[in-house]
Amino acid sequence: MRKLLVRVALVGAAAGAALAIRNYLLDGAGTKPGDVQIVLDDGATTIEPDPVEAREFADIARKVVEAAGG
Amino acid sequence: MAESRAPAGDLEGVLEDLRSLSGEVTSAAVVLGSGELGGSTLAPGIDEQRYGAMLAALAGLARRTARENGGGGFSHARIKAAADEGYVLLVGLKDGATLAATTGPEARVGLVLYDMRNARKEVERALGSENGDGGGRS
Numbered sequence: 065m066r067k068l069l070v071r072v073a074l075v076g077a078a079a080g081a082a083l084a085i086r087n088y089l090l091d092g093a094g095t096k097p098g099d100v101q102i103v104l105d106d107g108a109t110t111i112e113p114d115p116v117e118a119r120e121f122a123d124i125a126r127k128v129v130e131a132a133g134g
Numbered sequence: 135m136a137e138s139r140a141p142a143g144d145l146e147g148v149l150e151d152l153r154s155l156s157g158e159v160t161s162a163a164v165v166l167g168s169g170e171l172g173g174s175t176l177a178p179g180i181d182e183q184r185y186g187a188m189l190a191a192l193a194g195l196a197r198r199t200a201r202e203n204g205g206g207g208f209s210h211a212r213i214k215a216a217a218d219e220g221y222v223l224l225v226g227l228k229d230g231a232t233l234a235a236t237t238g239p240e241a242r243v244g245l246v247l248y249d250m251r252n253a254r255k256e257v258e259r260a261l262g263s264e265n266g267d268g269g270g271r272s
Contacts, residue, residue: 095214095216099213099214100211100212100213100214101211101212102196102199102200102203102208102210102211103208103209103210103211104200104203104204104205104206104207104208104209105200105205105206105207105208105209105226106205106209107209109203109204109205111199111200111203111205113199117195117199119216120195121192121195121196121213122213122214122215122216123216124188124191124192124195125192125213125214125215125216125219125220125221125222126215126216126217126219127188128185128188128189128192128215128222128234128236129160129215129219129220129221129222129236130219131180131181131184131185131188132160132161132176132180132185132236133160133236
């Protein structure tokens with residue numbers, strides 16, 4: 065019985081850790097290529113900012129979307 | 135008092151048209167070159183100043199990135215929000231103003247951008263008529 069409880073506790077801890085890692089990755093991971101695209105005023109050149117800048121774009125965009133949703 | 139709100143009226147009608155034309159647009163707004171919110175389709179109760187300030191920051195960042203990469207400004211930009219919350223789409227207007235729209239994560243952003251670019255002239259006309267004139271370029 066005790067062994068079973070220990071196993072259940074271990075499985076619970078592992079599931080919790082996996083969930084925490086998943087949330088961390090979803091929330092804190094860098095942007096993927098193509099997430100931020102800017103077309104210059106010549107209408108033909110598409111640029112993608114570097115990962116740090118792209119992250120800044122994505123974070124502000126998230127706040128805008130949240131604000132728009134109420 | 136209307137705080138830092140600039141031209142509205144006709145412009146908000148155009149923005150509402152854009153939102154109803156493209157059902158995937160959750161909000162549409164115009165940020166003026168001065169950084170003020172020119173008009174929006176935001177529901178009552180939403181903090182317009184906060185929303186406008188963040189849109190202005192995003193437009194400023196896009197403009198700066200475009201200039202750093204050899205452009206004079208940006209034609210349009212597509213930004214996927216962190217944590218897959220949706221998209222913010224920007225279309226550059228005359229005089230440094232920006233037409234912005236937000237969508238959900240599953241939106242067909244290409245189609246929304248197409249609608250926004252089609253609405254650009256009308257938005258600029260509304261801005262021009264409410265400012266008295268719309269001359270100049272960004």
